[in-house]
Amino acid sequence: MTVTVKVLIPAKIAESVQTTQYTATGVTTIIDKFTATNYSSTAATISVNLVTAADTAGNQNLITKTKTLQPAETYTFPEIVGQVLAASGFISTIAGTATSINIRASGREVT
Numbered sequence: 001m002t003v004t005v006k007v008l009i010p011a012k013i014a015e016s017v018q019t020t021q022y023t024a025t026g027v028t029t030i031i032d033k034f035t036a037t038n039y040s041s042t043a044a045t046i047s048v049n050l051v052t053a054a055d056t057a058g059n060q061n062l063i064t065k066t067k068t069l070q071p072a073e074t075y076t077f078p079e080i081v082g083q084v085l086a087a088s089g090f091i092s093t094i095a096g097t098a099t100s101i102n103i104r105a106s107g108r109e110v111t
Contacts, residue, residue, distance in 0.1 A: 001110060007105075007106050017094060018057050027109040037102045038070065038100055038101050039101070045095065048091065049091070
């Protein structure tokens with residue numbers, strides 16, 4: 001067994017449409033950190049799904065729904081940290097607006 005520490009989602013702006021941000025391609029993934037920062041001057045929301053390989057993002061795999069971040073607030077998603085994605089599982093997000101929230105995630109891939 002090999003464990004590789006990795007940036008799962010490099011820092012980026014979260015899209016306002018449901019978007020796959022990371023896929024566990026041929027590995028099992030443990031999420032160690034998931035951070036979102038609202039860099040705008042108004043409150044903004046983000047939702048996060050952890051989806052299995054045989055599914056699509058929806059209410060059945062929604063982990064955080066419309067989390068409101070105040071201006072300049074950073075949230076570290078304790079409900080996502082420690083979660084495991086099986087091979088071909090993925091992280092999907094949707095932001096309330098397209099230009100307000102930066103996201104980044106890191107973790108471990110196990111082969």
